[in-house]
Amino acid sequence: MSLSALIDRRLILRLGAVAGLGAAVMPRLAWAVGQPAALPKVSALVDRWTGTGKFPGMVASVGMAGREASFVARGAQGFDDGTPMGPDSLFRIYSMTKPITGIMAMQLVEEGRLSLDQPLADVLPAWRTMQVQDRYDGALDRLHPAPRPITMRHLVTHTSGIGYSIVQTGPIRDAYVRQGLVPGRISRIEVPGLTYGPTVRGLDHFADRLATLPLVADPGTRWSYSMGLDVMGRVIEVVTGKSFDAYLAEALFGPAGMASTTFTVPRAQARRLTTNYGALGGVLVPIDPPESSVYLDPPAFPFGGSGLVSTPRDYDRFLRLLAQGGVIDGRRVLSQRAVALGTSNLLPDGVDRSHMIGGPAAFGAGGRIGLGAEAGVFGWSGAAGTVGMVDMNHAIRSQLFVQFMPSDATPLLPEFQTALKADVMALLEKPA
Structure with a gap:
């Protein structure tokens, strides 16, 4: 089977519904993060998908307002790269640039x-x-x-x-x-x-x-x-x-403490960049290794829709900033009204939503917003297997970071959604 048949550009767009928490998560949630044991289903999923014949490594996280996230990291940054995968590994986040x-x-x-x-x-x-x-x-x-x-x-x-x-x-x-x-x-x-x-x-x-x-x-x-x-x-x-990149650095990345979020990876930091893979007949083929990555060079221009490289820790800070109404570490970075506006439904009246990725939903400033039980969940996915979302009603955020294309070549993302919900429901039942 040809690479073009397996890595079809249309497949990249079937990103799946945002793995939201929605109404199932209540403010009384007892938080036991800081250790992977607090997230047994997510940890088991990461373990199951990491290793020989699977993915070299991945990172998942869950966090709530006012607290650091709990990160679950396994494996290495590439099959030929022994650098441990972690919250500070660099990932191509592609369309997760859009909400920013x-x-x-x-x-x-x-x-x-x-x-x-x-x-x-x-x-x-x-x-x-x-x-x-x-x-x-x-x-x-x-x-x-x-x-x-x-x-x-x-x-x-x-x-x-x-x-x-x-x-x-x-x-x-x-x-x-x-x-x-x-x-x-x-x-x-x-x-x-x-x-x-x-x-x-x-x-x-x-x-x-x-x-x-x-x-x-x-x-x-x-x-x-x-x-x-x-x-x-x-x-x-x-x-x-x-310039667009200078504005983002000055108005967001610097004040929010997102020092690793950039459009170009400095060569001195190439060791932190994960390998991106293409799925070929059940085998992952490296298409952008860190030592020769296209991201080591400046882009043709800063792509507001797909250009950023970030880390799980950095992107969690962006989600945390939204969850906390524009404030992080006691510092106001964004206005509360800007956050509320951007994470609300901004679709024009009567717009045809039948072609929306993930099915008809509401949509805010660059991100999908769930309906029904998922109401208030804002976020978006990236073409190389990353996803990040925040439940604005309950100030809970979650992420999954891996690097492969197309992102729906495996059932990883739907399984993450299931595991995430199971862990949150278990935490919900713990005594405060």
């Missing part, structure tokens, strides 16, 4: 520097007059004028009508690739189904060039996974007068 970009956009909304329903063209004039394909992924010469402008709300909720080079098919996808509108990177080698050629350099050039191509749907009408958060990165640059 979305939440920082909401901070600018609360500061009065952006408005949620402000037209994108107010900041990026190239987007003022847009054309839309008459048929989703149809011909490039059968178009109609966009009936309404793209707004900031549309960008952060994937309802802008902007397409995605890893989602679209046909002429529009070919046009994206031909013009270098591929905001992400996988490997230095060409991997069929995962890599699509060089990316245009410069976030400004990316945003302007993307504006010359038609939308795949009318703005505000359909949830369609998109490059909207990458465009939001350019919006943030223009509004703040700083």
Whole structure:
């Protein structure tokens, strides 16, 4: 079986529902974290999936407001790398970058520097007059004028009508690739189904060039996974007068103590970078080893939708910041209103949610929000097997970090959801 057949770009998008805790978790939860024994089901799952013929290593965590997380780490950073896997190992988090970009956009909304329903063209004039394909992924010469402008709300909720080079098919996808509108990177080698050629350099050039191509749907009408958060990165640059990566470092990563979250891995820290694997016929093939990783070089531009490398400890601090309403270690980093806004349902009224990854749900600033028993659970997954979420109703957060593509090549993530819920319910029954 060919690598392209196994690592199909469409498979990358079937990330599964967020492994939320929802209404099952009550504030009276007795917390016994700090030792893996507090999380026996999660620990057993990590043990079961780590070792010869499985994954070289992985990290899981659970935490609650005001407390450090409990981390369960097993194995090594690669089959040929004896470095122990741990909370400070570096992982490619891919689309888990999107909630970070979305939440920082909401901070600018609360500061009065952006408005949620402000037209994108107010900041990026190239987007003022847009054309839309008459048929989703149809011909490039059968178009109609966009009936309404793209707004900031549309960008952060994937309802802008902007397409995605890893989602679209046909002429529009070919046009994206031909013009270098591929905001992400996988490997230095060409991997069929995962890599699509060089990316245009410069976030400004990316945003302007993307504006010359038609939308795949009318703005505000359909949830369609998109490059909207990458465009939001350019919006943030223009509004703040700083490069997107510099703004994130100054406004979030520094104040929140996320010192290991970057778009480029310093070569001196390459030893902390895990190996990324492609699943090939039940075998994991290294596609981005740390010593020659594509992440050792600066990206074409800082990808607001997929570009960050982080650690389980760092990303837990981001989730903890959300769970605690913008405060961490006694320091306010984000406004409480920005956090509340970004983790609330921001979808336009009447939008078609039938194509939403994980099934119809609510959606906030770059992350899915559960419904029903999972109401209030905000988070998103990454294409290489990472997932992070926070139950905003009960201030509990959880994560799983591993590195393989596509992330649904195994039942690991659904099994993690089951194990996580079992451990939380057991903790719930312990005396306070």
